Amino acid sequence: MKSKTIALVGAVLTVYGLILCIMSNLNLGVLLVAFLGIVTFCIGIFYSKIKSLTTIKIFKLCKILFVLVLCVEVALISFIAIYGFSDNVNYNEDAVIVLGAGVRGDRVTLPLKMRLDKAIEYHHKNPDALIVVTGGQGLQETVTEAYAMEKYLVQNGVDNSKILKEEKATSTFENMKYSKEILDNYFTNDYSVVVITNNFHVFRGTTIAKNTGFKNVTHMHAGLQWYNLMPCFLRESLAVIKMIICG
Numbered sequence: 001m002k003s004k005t006i007a008l009v010g011a012v013l014t015v016y017g018l019i020l021c022i023m024s025n026l027n028l029g030v031l032l033v034a035f036l037g038i039v040t041f042c043i044g045i046f047y048s049k050i051k052s053l054t055t056i057k058i059f060k061l062c063k064i065l066f067v068l069v070l071c072v073e074v075a076l077i078s079f080i081a082i083y084g085f086s087d088n089v090n091y092n093e094d095a096v097i098v099l100g101a102g103v104r105g106d107r108v109t110l111p112l113k114m115r116l117d118k119a120i121e122y123h124h125k126n127p128d129a130l131i132v133v134t135g136g137q138g139l140q141e142t143v144t145e146a147y148a149m150e151k152y153l154v155q156n157g158v159d160n161s162k163i164l165k166e167e168k169a170t171s172t173f174e175n176m177k178y179s180k181e182i183l184d185n186y187f188t189n190d191y192s193v194v195v196i197t198n199n200f201h202v203f204r205g206t207t208i209a210k211n212t213g214f215k216n217v218t219h220m221h222a223g224l225q226w227y228n229l230m231p232c233f234l235r236e237s238l239a240v241i242k243m244i245i246c247g
Contacts, residue, residue, distance in 0.1 A: 007044025013037030020231060027102075028238070029231030036234075077233045080240060084199035089220040091126045094191035097179050099172065099205055100135020100145030101198070108148050111198050111232075114222040116152050118196050122220060123158055129194075131158065132182060134166035134175040172205055172239075176212040192216035198224045200232045204240055211247075 017034025043050060053059040098119045101112035108116060119131055131153065135145025144167040154160050164182055169175040183191065193214055197205045199221040206219045224232060 003044050003047030005044070006047060007041055010037050010039070010041025010044050013040055016227075016230075020227070027231070027235065029233075029235030032234045032238075033231045073237060076237050076240065080200060080203050080233065080236060084202040084221050087218075087220050089122070089194050089218045091122065092192070093126065093129055093194040093216075093218060094187065095130040095132060095183055095193045096122055097132045097134060097175070097193050097195050097209070098149060099175050099195065099197040099201065100133070100149065100169065102138070103141050103143065103145050103148040105141075106143040106148050106151070108152050110225055111222075111228065112145070112149065113152070114224065115196055115198060116149060116156075118220055118222040120153065120156055120158060122194065122196065123162070127162070129162075130164055130183070130186065131162055132164045132166060132179045134169050134179050136168050136170050136174075138170065172201075172208050173212070176205075176209045176214070180212055180214060190215060192218070194218045194220055196220050196222060198222050198232070200224060200229075200236045204236065204243060207243065 014034055014037030017030060017032075017037050020030040020033060054063045096119055098115050101115065102109045103112065123129070123131065133146045133149035133153070135149065137144045144165075146165040146167045150160070150163050150165055153163055164186070166175070166178045166182055169178050183193070193209070193216065195202070195205050195209055195217060196219075202219050202221050206217055209217045
């Protein structure tokens with residue numbers, strides 16, 4: 001019965017991952033969900049064989065290591081989630097940095113729309129702040145993310161004069177690096193920024209902002225569709241591990 005349950009969970013995750021591959025822009029998080037599903041399904045199918053192998057010392061150690069890695073992963077994702085929901089924005093910042101996400105053609109995807117809607121919400125409370133939209137052109141995209149973001153903001157009532165575009169970045173590090181270059185040229189004195197991104201991305205986004213030289217950084221999170229939670233948090237946990245190891 002236990003093996004059938006594990007196999008069923010694996011099958012569901014595999015189908016879920018395949019559906020995401022069709023519905024979303026292909027990325028590491030989506031592939032991780034499908035891979036996790038296939039691995040879980042195989043564990044269920046070969047449960048009895050695996051259980052007998054774990055009586056052998058080397059395989060028992062592998063099992064312990066696997067469980068340990070799983071626990072670390074769960075703890076890390078929990079930390080990222082808690083941090084991501086804990087906003088510290090004060091609405092007195094000089095500039096807003098909205099991090100890019102995928103676009104389809106020249107239209108923003110739902111996760112990116114959620115970020116931009118938060119930027120609009122912030123703009124209503126602090127209309128004097130500049131809004132930096134940052135993101136280059138990726139796979140399956142016909143325009144830069146920054147162009148699509150600017151277009152969405154203007155269509156929703158934000159004055160174009162309040163928007164600064166950064167169209168070269170292909171990573172969060174470059175988002176922050178190039179945004180800082182733009183803002184350093186704009187402001188003559190110290191300035192403060194609020195980083196707006198989806199909840200799963202807040203910790204890494206603000207950490208990288210500080211690492212690239214921003215001194216006064218706050219953050220404000222946007223939501224995320226329930227069906228994107230798993231791929232986004234899985235991918236983000238690996239990105240955080242890479243950031244910690246590589247700096």
